Amino acid sequence: MSVSGVALPDARVLRYLGVRVLQVIPTILAIVVLNFFFLRLAPGDLAEVIAGEAGSASPEYMAILRQQFGLDQSIWVQFTKYLTELAQLNLGYSFRNSLPVLDLIVSRAPNTALLMLSSLLIAVVLGVLFGAISAQWRGKWPDGVISALSTVGFATPLFWVGLMLIVLFSVELRWLPAGGMQDLEHSYTGFAHMLDVARHMVLPVFSLAFFYIAIYTRLTRSAMLEVQELDFVRTARAKGLNPLPVTLRHVLRNALLPIVTMTGLQLGALLSGSVVIETVFAWPGMGRLAFDAVFQRDINLLLGVLFFSSFLVIVSNLVTDLVYALLDPRIDIR
Amino acid sequence: MTAHASPAVLDVADLTVRFRTPTGLLTAVDQLSFSVSAGETLAIVGESGCGKSVTAMALLRLLRSPPAEIGGRHVLFEGQDLLRLRERALRNIRGNRIAMIFQDPLSALNPVLTVGDQIIETLKRHTGLRGAAAHRRAVELLDLVRIPEPARRASDYPHRFSGGMRQRAMIAIALAASPAVLIADEPTTALDVTVQAQILKLLNSLQRELGMALILISHDLGVVAETADRVLVMYAGRKVEERSVLDLFAGPLHPYTRALMRARPRPEELREFLDEIPGIVPSLADLPPGCAFAPRCSVAYEACSATRPALLPSGDGGAVACIRAPLAAGGVVA
Ligand SMILES: Nc1ncnc2c1ncn2[C@@H]1O[C@H](COP(=O)(O)OP(=O)(O)OP(=O)(O)O)[C@@H](O)[C@H]1O
Ligand code: SF4
Ligand SMILES: [Mg+2]
Numbered sequence: 001m002s003v004s005g006v007a008l009p010d011a012r013v014l015r016y017l018g019v020r021v022l023q024v025i026p027t028i029l030a031i032v033v034l035n036f037f038f039l040r041l042a043p044g045d046l047a048e049v050i051a052g053e054a055g056s057a058s059p060e061y062m063a064i065l066r067q068q069f070g071l072d073q074s075i076w077v078q079f080t081k082y083l084t085e086l087a088q089l090n091l092g093y094s095f096r097n098s099l100p101v102l103d104l105i106v107s108r109a110p111n112t113a114l115l116m117l118s119s120l121l122i123a124v125v126l127g128v129l130f131g132a133i134s135a136q137w138r139g140k141w142p143d144g145v146i147s148a149l150s151t152v153g154f155a156t157p158l159f160w161v162g163l164m165l166i167v168l169f170s171v172e173l174r175w176l177p178a179g180g181m182q183d184l185e186h187s188y189t190g191f192a193h194m195l196d197v198a199r200h201m202v203l204p205v206f207s208l209a210f211f212y213i214a215i216y217t218r219l220t221r222s223a224m225l226e227v228q229e230l231d232f233v234r235t236a237r238a239k240g241l242n243p244l245p246v247t248l249r250h251v252l253r254n255a256l257l258p259i260v261t262m263t264g265l266q267l268g269a270l271l272s273g274s275v276v277i278e279t280v281f282a283w284p285g286m287g288r289l290a291f292d293a294v295f296q297r298d299i300n301l302l303l304g305v306l307f308f309s310s311f312l313v314i315v316s317n318l319v320t321d322l323v324y325a326l327l328d329p330r331i332d333i334r
Numbered sequence: 335m336t337a338h339a340s341p342a343v344l345d346v347a348d349l350t351v352r353f354r355t356p357t358g359l360l361t362a363v364d365q366l367s368f369s370v371s372a373g374e375t376l377a378i379v380g381e382s383g384c385g386k387s388v389t390a391m392a393l394l395r396l397l398r399s400p401p402a403e404i405g406g407r408h409v410l411f412e413g414q415d416l417l418r419l420r421e422r423a424l425r426n427i428r429g430n431r432i433a434m435i436f437q438d439p440l441s442a443l444n445p446v447l448t449v450g451d452q453i454i455e456t457l458k459r460h461t462g463l464r465g466a467a468a469h470r471r472a473v474e475l476l477d478l479v480r481i482p483e484p485a486r487r488a489s490d491y492p493h494r495f496s497g498g499m500r501q502r503a504m505i506a507i508a509l510a511a512s513p514a515v516l517i518a519d520e521p522t523t524a525l526d527v528t529v530q531a532q533i534l535k536l537l538n539s540l541q542r543e544l545g546m547a548l549i550l551i552s553h554d555l556g557v558v559a560e561t562a563d564r565v566l567v568m569y570a571g572r573k574v575e576e577r578s579v580l581d582l583f584a585g586p587l588h589p590y591t592r593a594l595m596r597a598r599p600r601p602e603e604l605r606e607f608l609d610e611i612p613g614i615v616p617s618l619a620d621l622p623p624g625c626a627f628a629p630r631c632s633v634a635y636e637a638c639s640a641t642r643p644a645l646l647p648s649g650d651g652g653a654v655a656c657i658r659a660p661l662a663a664g665g666v667v668a
Contacts (some may be wrong), residue, residue: 026439071393099567221661230441231436231438231441231442232441232442232443232444232445234396234436234442235436235442235443235444235504235507236444236455237396237428238394238396238428238429238433238434239428239429239456239458239459239655240425240426240427240429240430240456240460241429241455241459242425242427245455249444249447249455250444253446253447254444254445257446269377325445328445328446329446329448329491329493330491330493332447
């Protein structure tokens with residue numbers, strides 16, 4: 001352990017993680033059960049959708065389809081089968097896409113991760129910056145402007161932000177592409193490809209980040225105002241420290257703790273936000289995959305996406321706890 | 335007029351602190367004057383809310399303004415008037431030439447920084463020490479305040495320290511830049527009795543070793559009797575009596591001081607002594623005219639409420655503000 005900075009992960013951290021993972025198993029089981037039975041409540045099934053598209057919904061054809069998809073068996077048989085396969089990490093087969101569910105998810109997950117993590121990064125950086133400025137100039141004009149903007153950020157629906165950004169930057173100004181992840185007319189490689197993806201990312205990332213910037217701004221502001229009143233800040237000022245070190249080392253450093261907690265809690269919401277954004281911007285991510293799966297009654301795929309997402313959220317909560325424990329020496333990791 | 339021979343290191347004249355509150359302007363410290371010289375301990379005593387902490391904070395202008403408004407003739411320190419010094423220059427004095435320790439060592443240390451780092455912070459700010467030299471000095475300071483295994487404890491976080499140890503760490507921070515004046519605002523109130531005695535002993539011996547002036551703010555006349563050279567008794571923001579510790583305990587002149595002494599607990603009972611003075615502390619927002627103590631004074635008569643009693647010399651180098659105090663000039667013995 002060094003004099004400054006945080007403790008490095010060691011055996012204690014690993015044991016702590018092990019315990020937390022065990023605690024998570026019942027949660028995952030509950031999610032699996034709920035997903036499975038809730039999705040069966042939706043009217044219609046894959047056979048109906050496919051038969052409808054084929055234009056021949058004869059009972060015989062549908063019966064053949066159902067038999068092929070395993071939909072003719074009782075729900076309990078289906079459930080047991082699902083669980084057994086899940087236990088072997090087999091997420092099933094998407095008959096609609098003629099691909100294993102896991103393959104589909106693995107091909108899409110990185111795109112969603114890119115979208116979410118970029119948005120989160122921007123939201124945290126800008127939100128903390130704005131919040132810190134707001135708190136520092138509390139009651140003065142910068143605080144007023146930032147508070148007004150964050151209220152707007154709170155009140156505006158995600159999809160509307162997305163649409164307005166498209167109208168402004170793609171349709172009117174023609175600066176940025178309105179959707180997709182890469183230019184379909186050219187197939188760039190290397191750096192040009194990265195640049196192309198980056199250009200496609202700007203609008204969806206900012207649309208998704210918009211709301212979260214507002215959240216982090218408010219959270220940072222209130223956390224900093226609260227910490228500013230604490231005794232150790234008075235100690236820091238009595239030491240003769242200049243205002244910037246007081247703000248950064250003492251106030252902000254402690255105000256980050258609730259921000260980390262908040263990030264953990266918000267990850268699920270961020271994931272569902274990205275479903276909306278992926279739909280608006282035709283972003284080829286998991287959200288988009290789930291969205292299509294719903295309309296196609298591709299239950300296997302939908303279950304897979306839901307399972308995978310819950311898994312992601314749980315893992316990120318674990319990571320959040322760990323980050324918190326590393327930032328706050330008062331948490332004893334045992 | 336004062337008994338101590340050496341020149342004052344800190345000289346406070348007519349210090350006045352007002353707070354602008356929603357309900358009006360209240361005067362928390364009213365024309366308070368005192369001075370301390372090197373190696374001397376001045377105790378400031380009085381009931382809760384009488385303005386002791388506000389006085390301490392006002393000396394270094396640590397009160398946030400608004401709501402605080404600090405005024406007065408001067409606060410002279412090393413040839414400079416702290417009341418009129420620019421904020422930047424004042425920061426060079428805070429924690430350096432004049433240091434402070436606070437009542438609650440639990441909350442006065444930053445929980446996410448190691449104790450060593452919090453000492454080093456002061457060293458870096460006010461001394462030329464950096465890196466390994468600063469670290470060595472921090473360990474020396476922990477040793478100076480009698481923390482066992484100082485090298486190891488330097489890299490501990492405050493929550494690993496007991497209350498007494500934390501207050502020692504606070505003292506180490508305060509002494510880091512070898513101040514000329516140490517202001518200790520109820521340094522032992524939050525600690526249990528045996529630890530209190532140890533901390534006081536430590537403060538006393540350090541003061542002697544380092545030749546500092548010590549301003550000791552306290553609730554507890556027992557603490558004062560053992561530690562102080564001179565005592566300033568405050569009531570409702572005003573000085574009501576100032577005497578050498580021997581004179582004060584031999585013959586308190588102000589009825590309020592006498593009430594404080596009567597209300598002192600026997601050593602074996604650990605009661606808060608101050609609740610025992612009949613009547614309640616008047617609201618600073620509307621003090622009675624004349625003597626502020628009149629509503630609770632057992633020897634008050636009409637003249638007490640007519641004009642505010644002037645602070646008069648008591649003949650032994652002290653001063654008292656009571657029209658019935660038995661002064662050499664011929665007061666009435668109550
Ligand atoms: N920020 C503030 N705004 C308004 N009034 C204040 C503020 N800070 C202190 N006061 C008032 O000033 C008065 C003196 O407070 P102070 O903290 O100096 O008391 P104290 O003598 O230190 O009491 P204690 O023994 O409880 O520490 C109190 O009546 C308090 O209400
Ligand atoms: S002036 Fe009057 S009221 Fe005030 S302390 Fe003296 S006797 Fe009591
Ligand atoms: Mg106080």
